[in-house]
Amino acid sequence: DAKTTQPPSMDCAEGRAANLPCNHSTISGNEYMYWYRQIHSQGPQYIIHGLKNNETNEMASLIITEDRKSSTLILPHATLRDTAVYYCIDPFSGNTPLVFGKGTRLSVIA
Amino acid sequence: DSGVTQTPKHLITATGQRVTLRCSPRSGDLSVYWYQQSLDQGLQFLIQYYNGEERAKGNILERFSAQQFPDLHSELNLSSLELGDSALYFCASSVAGQYYGYTFGSGTRLTVV
Numbered sequence: 001d002a003k004t005t006q007p008p009s010m011d012c013a014e015g016r017a018a019n020l021p022c023n024h025s026t027i028s029g030n031e032y033m034y035w036y037r038q039i040h041s042q043g044p045q046y047i048i049h050g051l052k053n054n055e056t057n058e059m060a061s062l063i064i065t066e067d068r069k070s071s072t073l074i075l076p077h078a079t080l081r082d083t084a085v086y087y088c089i090d091p092f093s094g095n096t097p098l099v100f101g102k103g104t105r106l107s108v109i110a
Numbered sequence: 111d112s113g114v115t116q117t118p119k120h121l122i123t124a125t126g127q128r129v130t131l132r133c134s135p136r137s138g139d140l141s142v143y144w145y146q147q148s149l150d151q152g153l154q155f156l157i158q159y160y161n162g163e164e165r166a167k168g169n170i171l172e173r174f175s176a177q178q179f180p181d182l183h184s185e186l187n188l189s190s191l192e193l194g195d196s197a198l199y200f201c202a203s204s205v206a207g208q209y210y211g212y213t214f215g216s217g218t219r220l221t222v223v
Contacts, residue, residue: 097143
């Protein structure tokens with residue numbers, strides 16, 4: 001079972017920031033958090049990962065709380081092409097494959 | 111193009127039949143993962159191979175089997191097909207142990223009629 005909790009759906013206006021929350025209260029001290037997204041019927045796509053420091057790449061920013069029990073994925077200027085299901089993943093261990101939960105369905109609205 | 115190639119893209123077959131799905135991983139990746147995604151289910155992990163050997167098993171039915179060949183391509187065999195096996199089947203590859211390195215193919219859509 002996935003060890004993360006995400007809202008099932010969110011809406012965001014085009015051009016605005018999309019903030020996707022994730023609770024991972026059982027995460028251990030040395031486990032990274034990973035974010036993937038799946039655009040309709042396509043294979044999932046890696047977005048970003050982090051341990052305890054905030055991270056930023058060309059796709060998104062990841063803000064992690066100091067206690068590491070939650071994080072927020074930020075898409076700074078959402079476009080219609082960002083409409084997708086976003087998965088926050090806390091891997092069980094270093095050698096088990098990624099297990100995807102239900103994720104958050106983000107709808108970007110024009 | 112993600113670098114992971116899955117064939118065929120679409121497959122329609124009858125109940126009771128057997129099919130083979132093929133996956134060519136991204137160059138340099140030794141691990142291959144298979145996932146199933148049905149309409150009413152999320153992405154379900156089926157099985158992982160690393161450099162030709164089975165590494166991890168998920169919710170894979172006994173009617174399903176897989177293998178990874180010396181050239182690192184993988185095949186997922188589905189037999190005695192049932193209507194409920196209709197789904198998207200994704201293959202992903204990675205350098206083992208790197209969760210951020212999962213690269214997914216575009217999937218095979220299987221329809222059992």
